Amino acid sequence: xxxxIVAGNWKMNKDVTGSKELANGLVAGLKGKTLNNTRVVVAxxxxxxxxxxxxxxxxxxxxxxxxxxQEKSGAYTGEISAEMLTSIGLKSVVxxxxxxxxxFGESDALLAEKVNAALANGLExxxxxxxxxxxxKSGNHFSVVEAQISNALFHLDAAAWGSIVLAYEPVWxxxxxxxxxxxQAQEMHAFIRKIVADKYDVALAQEVSILYxxxxxxxxxxxxxxxxxVDGGLIGGAALQAEDFIAIIEAIQ
Ligand code: PEP
Numbered sequence: 001x002x003x004x005i006v007a008g009n010w011k012m013n014k015d016v017t018g019s020k021e022l023a024n025g026l027v028a029g030l031k032g033k034t035l036n037n038t039r040v041v042v043a044x045x046x047x048x049x050x051x052x053x054x055x056x057x058x059x060x061x062x063x064x065x066x067x068x069x070q071e072k073s074g075a076y077t078g079e080i081s082a083e084m085l086t087s088i089g090l091k092s093v094v095x096x097x098x099x100x101x102x103x104f105g106e107s108d109a110l111l112a113e114k115v116n117a118a119l120a121n122g123l124e125x126x127x128x129x130x131x132x133x134x135x136x137k138s139g140n141h142f143s144v145v146e147a148q149i150s151n152a153l154f155h156l157d158a159a160a161w162g163s164i165v166l167a168y169e170p171v172w173x174x175x176x177x178x179x180x181x182x183x184q185a186q187e188m189h190a191f192i193r194k195i196v197a198d199k200y201d202v203a204l205a206q207e208v209s210i211l212y213x214x215x216x217x218x219x220x221x222x223x224x225x226x227x228x229x230v231d232g233g234l235i236g237g238a239a240l241q242a243e244d245f246i247a248i249i250e251a252i253q
Pocket of ligand 1: 175176214
């Protein structure tokens with residue numbers, strides 16, 4: 001179901017003490033605030049998932065993983081399966097982040113397998129994609145994004161889309177301080193909704209939450225979130241400070 005979502009990707013930051021401190025800061029800062037059905041999600045590192053979950057228990061904060069392996073179990077040293085994530089009570093996983101694509105060689109085909117494994121285990125997928133700067137400069141950004149989405153998600157049946165959240169993250173805006181303008185975000189989000197509508201139907205496309213990610217900060221969040229096809233944000237750097245993250249959550253109200 002389409003909802004407003006502000007999700008924080010903590011990446012490889014914060015040890016267990018720092019993760020609990022940040023989670024406690026969020027719990028305290030959000031207590032008693034009216035969120036108007038906005039979902040708040042945080043994605044700490046694997047080793048801190050349980051600790052953050054314990055802190056978040058009873059609050060509005062949902063906890064998600066940043067990644068997972070596509071296989072159930074076996075000789076995959078260093079990997080974590082969907083079954084392991086659900087065994088600690090997780091309900092969502094981020095897949096396809098540009099850093100996974102770039103540094104760990106995650107292809108659309110691999111991501112399709114990961115998406116299947118996540119959905120088969122009842123996990124919601126926050127699916128990230130976005131063009132690099134050269135694609136935007138050469139005007140290929142729409143076709144790149146369309147390929148990323150169709151290659152990894154268009155094999156799914158319509159019912160599966162109830163567990164998909166899309167996160168458009170132009171790579172040139174991630175961690176660079178350079179944000180897409182609200183107009184650029186809206187233009188791409190409307191395009192994304194259109195290709196989903198063309199593949200499935202308009203009603204399904206209207207029900208998909210599409211988040212923007214890329215240097216989203218307290219100072220620019222309100223304008224970006226004001227656009228009709230932007231349903232919230234996936235936040236990196238600004239999710240590491242409780243005050244900033246809360247200010248971004250407030251910007252969507
Ligand atoms: C991200 O990594 O998902 C992200 C959006 O990072 P930042 O907000 O730091 O650009």
